[in-house]
Amino acid sequence: MVRVFRVAFPLIAILLLASIFVLSKTKKLREGLIIADAKLAELAIGQKITNPHFSGVTKAGDAFSISAEWALPDAPRPNRIELNAPVTTIDFLNGRSLKSHSKAGLLNMSENLATLSGGVSLVTSDGYDARSDKLIINFETGNAASPGPVTAIGPFGSIEAGAMDLRQYLDNNQAGGNGVLLFKKGVKLVYKPKPD
Numbered sequence: 492m493v494r495v496f497r498v499a500f501p502l503i504a505i506l507l508l509a510s511i512f513v514l515s516k517t518k519k520l521r522e523g524l525i526i527a528d529a530k531l532a533e534l535a536i537g538q539k540i541t542n543p544h545f546s547g548v549t550k551a552g553d554a555f556s557i558s559a560e561w562a563l564p565d566a567p568r569p570n571r572i573e574l575n576a577p578v579t580t581i582d583f584l585n586g587r588s589l590k591s592h593s594k595a596g597l598l599n600m601s602e603n604l605a606t607l608s609g610g611v612s613l614v615t616s617d618g619y620d621a622r623s624d625k626l627i628i629n630f631e632t633g634n635a636a637s638p639g640p641v642t643a644i645g646p647f648g649s650i651e652a653g654a655m656d657l658r659q660y661l662d663n664n665q666a667g668g669n670g671v672l673l674f675k676k677g678v679k680l681v682y683k684p685k686p687d
Contacts, residue, residue, distance in 0.1 A: 549633035603631040619645035
């Protein structure tokens with residue numbers, strides 16, 4: 492028994508140490524997973540990461556973060572990460588913020604894109620609440636687009652449109668440094684002025 496334990500205990504210790512790196516509840520997806528061995532790296536593919544958190548800053552200096560219930564990377568150093576129930580937050584330099592919830596999401600690490608789907612809800616800090624089936628966010632430029640129908644309610648009324656596009660125009664400064672929100676494809680606006 493002693494001979495068996497002399498071999499078994501060190502092996503169990505190595506497996507426990509390796510499991511910390513492979514199966515840990517990491518909060519930094521952008522740093523990638525630390526894999527100690529090539530064979531362990533193969534095992535990491537297809538493993539879910541619970542409570543992941545991904546963050547950074549856009550070219551304009553706006554801070555963003557995205558978290559989820561779980562993430563499923565396609566490799567130890569992933570290019571695509573499937574997300575379940577992602578929550579995205581963007582804190583703009585002007586003090587405003589935007590938060591989104593959705594049922595599913597997909598992070599494309601090489602293109603800095605997040606595609607949110609399955610009933611996307613957008614809430615802004617200045618009182619606007621929007622709904623869409625799909626939202627694509629570019630975390631490098633800060634641009635966002637909804638290729639399908641969008642409905643939004645805010646302090647000044649409501650709007651319905653076939654598509655929505657948020658553009659920062661960082662390179663040519665068309666909007667004087669501010670983002671421009673475009674509604675397209677059959678826009679219906681209901682304006683409710685504030686009472687005097």
